[in-house]
Amino acid sequence: MAGYLSILIGMILVNNYVLAQFLGICPFLGVSKKLDSAVGMGVAVIFVMVLATAVTHPIMTVLNDFKIGYLQTIVFILVIAALVQFVEMALKKFIPSLHKALGVYLPLITTNCAVLGVCINNIDLGYNYPQALVNSLGAGIGFLLAMVLFSGMRRKTEGSTAVPKPFRGVPITMTTAALLSLAFMGFGGLV
Numbered sequence: 001m002a003g004y005l006s007i008l009i010g011m012i013l014v015n016n017y018v019l020a021q022f023l024g025i026c027p028f029l030g031v032s033k034k035l036d037s038a039v040g041m042g043v044a045v046i047f048v049m050v051l052a053t054a055v056t057h058p059i060m061t062v063l064n065d066f067k068i069g070y071l072q073t074i075v076f077i078l079v080i081a082a083l084v085q086f087v088e089m090a091l092k093k094f095i096p097s098l099h100k101a102l103g104v105y106l107p108l109i110t111t112n113c114a115v116l117g118v119c120i121n122n123i124d125l126g127y128n129y130p131q132a133l134v135n136s137l138g139a140g141i142g143f144l145l146a147m148v149l150f151s152g153m154r155r156k157t158e159g160s161t162a163v164p165k166p167f168r169g170v171p172i173t174m175t176t177a178a179l180l181s182l183a184f185m186g187f188g189g190l191v
Helices: 002-014 025-030 035-065 069-094 096-102 105-111 113-124 129-158 170-185
Strands: none
Touching (some): 025 105, 025 129, 025 170, 035 069, 035 129, 069 096, 069 105, 113 129
């Protein structure tokens, strides 16, 4: 149990995909302007990361059995794209209000490199199936945490008159992201 907790805490704080490994930066910068959008995207990414790992991990075993592991990236991209489309269709049919609330953010998950990154890293790190699922859950929660924290920081800086004019807009956004990333470096060595 301690091993699973170590993987979970490590992915949320120490090896955060956005703030330490710099994967998933596009939605991190693009969808974090409003808290509700950031939370919606974060929850959707958690779901897709865990579901993608649940499907791609066994597929990698099949690829290795047939000695075609070199097709890993192509197969994983196709599987992730299909899963996101399936999730979008299911939400549209069964939970239309959530589908409408997520809007364009749901298809954006298909191009989120953090989802592909977690699937490939689970294989590269040699995680067994339960460890891979916990790793994916931790990566998703870490993504959500980064989105929510950055959304709050952006809200404070966007309307602030304390920010000098030359730093308003993109410069303060990038500076804020860098400072948040530096703050997360303080968790290094935790696990």
